[in-house]
Amino acid sequence: MTIEDLKDFVALYQTRNVSDAAVELLMTQSALSKRIHAMEDELTTKLISTKNKRHLVITESGEVFFRYAETILTQYDLLTQELSEYRELKKGTLHIGSVPVMPQYGLMTKMSQFMADYPQINIRLEELEGVDLLERLQSKQLDLGILRNVQTQLLNKSQFHFIDIDQDELKVVLPANHRLAKQDQISIEDLRDIDVVVLSPGSGIYERIGKLYQQAGFTPNIRFTTTHIETLMGIIENSQRVTFLFQKSAEPFMSDKFVTRSFSTPIYNKLQLVYPQGTLTQAGRRFINYITHASQPIHKS
Template identity: 45%
Template sequence: MNISDLQSFIAVYHLRSISSAALELNMTQAALSKRMKALQCDLQIQLINTENRRQLVITEAGDLFYQYAKEAILRYDKLQLDLNDYRRMNTGVIKLGIIPVLAQYGITQLIGQFKQKHPSFNFHIIENEGVNLLSSLTEGKIDASILRDTQSNLLQDSLYHKIPLVNDELVVVVPASHPLTRKAKLKPQDLANLELVTLLKGSGVYEPVITRFKSCGIEPHVFFESAHIETIIEMINHSQRATFLFKKSAEPFVTPAFEMRSFSPPIHSQLQFVYPKATCLMSIGEFAKQLRQLFQYKITSEQENI
């Protein structure tokens, strides 16, 4: 007995006719009759009575069998759907856009750990500035993106999932010899007369810095903008200039020749995994959940090693 036998019996039960059921099942009447006889033989009980050529009769055992057959088909159909979902969840290519923080936050390592657990997952990773990734995400050119909340805030909460990954603090970076290192925290007033170096507009750094300055009624003197942290650090080296970076992003580049200071009050931001709520890729939701778990594990491990 198999699923085809159950489907055939259900058709016979509904139509009360071997010939009509055979037509619906796209098989010959003789083949369906043979299948029904084999099914009854397998069960060792009569399910249908065909003595009356004009009207097929379902026996009491047939009525009982129908209930179980119907339930079995429903469960089989659900199984197929669940398996299809599982296949979609564990296969395919995720086009993932990430702002330039892959190394600083250990994202490459986390994706590698995820790939070890889910080898059938494939990624196409694009590193770009947040403003460009926002456009790609809204236009459907990428499936998901890792952004700062200063960037994802431009997306409607009703249309996008925004999964928090890790928090970070925006700090002021100056040469170690800079007079401002005497202060534990800095205000825009302390930086008002300095040449400032910053990441580009849309980087997630530029906007909160400019907003903080303007909230204090100060027009910042932006001397230089770049997409590259290495260039920014070099531009403030051996100078009286200052720049702004998120602490995690800055740590790999800040040697003893530089020092970091917090804003007063501090400026915090959250790195988020963002994807459309209307996505048909179940794999994205699974990846988002496990990426967050990996981030939390990484953070806990780092804290324990301090």
Template identity: 65%
Template sequence: MTLEDFYSFIVLYQIRNISDAAVELNITQSALSKRLRNMQQELDTRLISTRNKRQLTITESGEVFFRYAQTITAQYDLMRAELRDYRALRRGTLHIGSVPIMAQYGLTQKMSGFMHDYPQINIRLEELQGADLLKALQNQAFDLGILRDVQSQQLNKSQFETRDLDTDELRVVLAADHPLAQRTSIAIADLQDQDVVTLNPGSGVYEKVGRLFQQAGVTPNIRFTTPHIETLLGMVAHT
């Protein structure tokens, strides 16, 4: 038995006339009659009494079959509608990979607004270091990634599109009572004997800091690394 059989019986049930039902279904009367006979043979029960050709009578078995036919076709239609939503990106789960910057750049608020505007789309967020995120994106493990430009520049432009979400500056952060804190400008050479805390290797920031020190001919005294900016700020405040 096929879905067309269920739909055909529903129309026949509602119209109660084979000729008119065939017109509604856009098939011949003989094709509809044959479909009905096959259904009754498969079920081994009579669904419709044809004693009155003008006004068909639905048997008790036909009433039961009609209820199930309605349920089956309704569920099928719901399934197709839901799958259409997935194809049209109106429903589903958006798998996002990000470096650990969501709170600092107000991105959690933007995601909350997105979820409000698109209530049928869920977000699954994974926070990774830049190098790991870059590898995952290249392996198509995420629908999209949020990462620093030092990583995004390594992506193949024929495979990925990039958009700038925000701009930032690389700055030296010092405790308020640090001797260098009162200066209006600081050179890399001024940090030669200072303990340095920075984001982890692979973050992009770590590598950029290393290049700046290298260009100045200075070896940085990196004492502590972490993936979280809040932890860095806490270390600076208590150093």
């Protein structure tokens, strides 16, 4: 039995008339009747009854067969559509901007697999600071962006799609011999008189920390800003300064010289994949599938 056989039966079921179904299928009544009889012989059951010459009757077995035939045809259409989309993925370049966190979140492995499975698609990855990345997204110079939701909040919700791909906790990072290192948790009040070094404006962390201090009613004593985490770690080493990093971003730079502590009220942040509405290509869709595979369910907003 073939897909064409299933289509023929569905057409007959819907018209309830051999002549009308044959016209729709561009075949003779005789050929359609022979095909239906062949299916009945293969299934060893009657699908239709033609005792009443004026009115074709679908048997109970025919009703069951129709339900399964419809399901199979729907799945077959989805299969052919997906294969067609794969064939239509032409050679080109996918332009992606990301804050510099992809290795820490396991995204490079997924990108490498994507490149292996789609050798005709080249990746142009630019690791950018948050402000630059937002500007490039807004001017549609990028196909996709990967950044934190403290940054994506600045984008127009009606013009972009946002997909959560990971979650991380913002931590206080301090030298192991810091006087606050003995505490399990740290409040903003604990940091009132502590010198702070932090990632530069546009990082998302700078803005989040500023807001926390503002809500507490005082201004952070920011002594140093930089775009590089390793530089931050060097500045706080063997000092009474602190910095703030997301846990997964900090992990590659941690040693026994440093510790991380949660805020009294833990602060969580989402890493998001963002793209302008109405611009996503087939290559972009495929890439999103790779990035979100085995992650939490996709949530669009």
